[in-house]
Amino acid sequence: MNYNFDEIVNRRGTFSLKWDGGSFIKQSGLTERYDEETIPLFTADMDLPVPQPLIDALHKTVDHRIFGYTIFPQEYFEAIQHWFKKRHDWDIKREEIIYSPGTVYALNVAVKAFTNPGDGIIIQRPVYPPFTSAILTNKRELLNNALKVDDDGYYHIDFDDFETKAKDEKTKMFILCNPHNPTGRIYTVEELRKLADICERNGVIMVADEIHGDLIRRNKTFIPLAKAVEKADHIITFTAINKTFNVAGLHCTNVIISNPELRKTFTRVLGYHLPSPFTVAALIAVYNEGEEWLEQLKEYIDGTMEWVVNFLAERMPKVKVRIPEGTYVMWMDFSGYGITPEEVHERIYHRANVLLEDGKLFGEEGLHYQRICIPSPRPLIKEAFERIAREFEDVN
Numbered sequence: 001m002n003y004n005f006d007e008i009v010n011r012r013g014t015f016s017l018k019w020d021g022g023s024f025i026k027q028s029g030l031t032e033r034y035d036e037e038t039i040p041l042f043t044a045d046m047d048l049p050v051p052q053p054l055i056d057a058l059h060k061t062v063d064h065r066i067f068g069y070t071i072f073p074q075e076y077f078e079a080i081q082h083w084f085k086k087r088h089d090w091d092i093k094r095e096e097i098i099y100s101p102g103t104v105y106a107l108n109v110a111v112k113a114f115t116n117p118g119d120g121i122i123i124q125r126p127v128y129p130p131f132t133s134a135i136l137t138n139k140r141e142l143l144n145n146a147l148k149v150d151d152d153g154y155y156h157i158d159f160d161d162f163e164t165k166a167k168d169e170k171t172k173m174f175i176l177c178n179p180h181n182p183t184g185r186i187y188t189v190e191e192l193r194k195l196a197d198i199c200e201r202n203g204v205i206m207v208a209d210e211i212h213g214d215l216i217r218r219n220k221t222f223i224p225l226a227k228a229v230e231k232a233d234h235i236i237t238f239t240a241i242n243k244t245f246n247v248a249g250l251h252c253t254n255v256i257i258s259n260p261e262l263r264k265t266f267t268r269v270l271g272y273h274l275p276s277p278f279t280v281a282a283l284i285a286v287y288n289e290g291e292e293w294l295e296q297l298k299e300y301i302d303g304t305m306e307w308v309v310n311f312l313a314e315r316m317p318k319v320k321v322r323i324p325e326g327t328y329v330m331w332m333d334f335s336g337y338g339i340t341p342e343e344v345h346e347r348i349y350h351r352a353n354v355l356l357e358d359g360k361l362f363g364e365e366g367l368h369y370q371r372i373c374i375p376s377p378r379p380l381i382k383e384a385f386e387r388i389a390r391e392f393e394d395v396n
């Protein structure tokens with residue numbers, strides 16, 4: 001089946017955070033302007049229709065007319081095992097899979113389960129903001145192994161700093177984001193092994209948030225951390241259908257832990273969560289029958305990213321941007337304009353009325369950056385960039 005991702009599906013009036021969440025968005029401080037004309041391209045969900053097999057599976061669940069307590073059938077686990085074997089050559093055992101009603105939720109559970117107040121946790125900023133809040137709201141110490149950006153806008157790990165931080169007695173955990181949101185890096189096997197080796201030698205548990213792992217450029221490969229290393233005893237991996245198949249509203253994260261002791265501790269703090277019948281039906285459908293859609297989606301996203309890079313080169317040459325290896329976000333450096341981040345914000349959010357995410361939310365390293373989520377119909381992305389470009393004409 002051919003999907004038409006150019007089609008604009010009106011999401012207003014569907015309780016969408018992106019399209020109906022004005023007061024919440026203003027309260028959270030993302031922007032002061034939000035109205036009928038706003039183009040919201042901030043939070044990471046897609047304005048694109050999902051795979052047909054998923055829609056069929058959900059229809060079938062609705063048609064049954066009863067939505068009671070639901071179990072995890074064998075097919076649920078088989079679908080996960082099948083997907084990760086086929087797509088990432090990763091063998092996952094049935095007992096290693098733990099359902100969580102969300103990834104950020106699982107992250108907070110991991111922090112509580114494996115560290116104590118005052119313990120150090122390493123993250124690599126700029127990074128997805130809930131990593132920071134999971135550490136600070138749980139009163140752990142944030143250790144920032146900041147990523148280093150080179151002149152080409154490519155991000156690198158500072159291994160010396162990482163090792164120094166890992167060696168500190170109070171350091172108990174490292175939260176890895178791979179593919180990395182917002183920089184788009186996919187770490188190589190060598191980088192992953194080096195990080196894992198340092199963590200293992202220093203008794204640091206690794207939490208790998210890999211929920212963007214299926215959304216990579218067509219010429220790139222993603223290797224899960226637990227697959228890259230010889231022993232995954234100190235690794236906890238988050239996988240999810242929410243980003244890959246645009247079902248964030250169905251709350252379906254699967255945590256993979258091969259070490260039985262860690263699994264026991266994590267499960268104890270997590271508690272027992274039954275799934276919704278929609279979640280079970282969705283996961284089975286997408287992991288068994290979603291591949292054709294995903295390949296088309298990836299082609300579409302790659303095309304949009306190419307369009308963005310060309311557009312910026314032509315119309316806003318002072319913006320530094322590169323096509324990310326993974327994720328569907330683009331991380332744009334506005335420092336070339338020589339204006340303050342506040343003025344960049346004013347021009348984009350107020351005047352152009354496009355809602356992105358200010359880079360400072362990802363850590364101070366992101367001060368001059370803007371993050372945009374790209375998986376929307378291309379006509380919408382084009383309009384957003386046209387509007388933004390117009391507001392920067394006088395400083396080009």
Ligand SMILES: Cc1ncc(COP(=O)(O)O)c(C=O)c1O
Pocket residue numbers: 044101102103104105128177181209211240242248252253
């Ligand atoms: C790296 C990363 N982890 C977690 C999440 C959120 O996942 P969930 O909605 O399952 O909590 C996002 C959403 O953008 C993300 O980018």
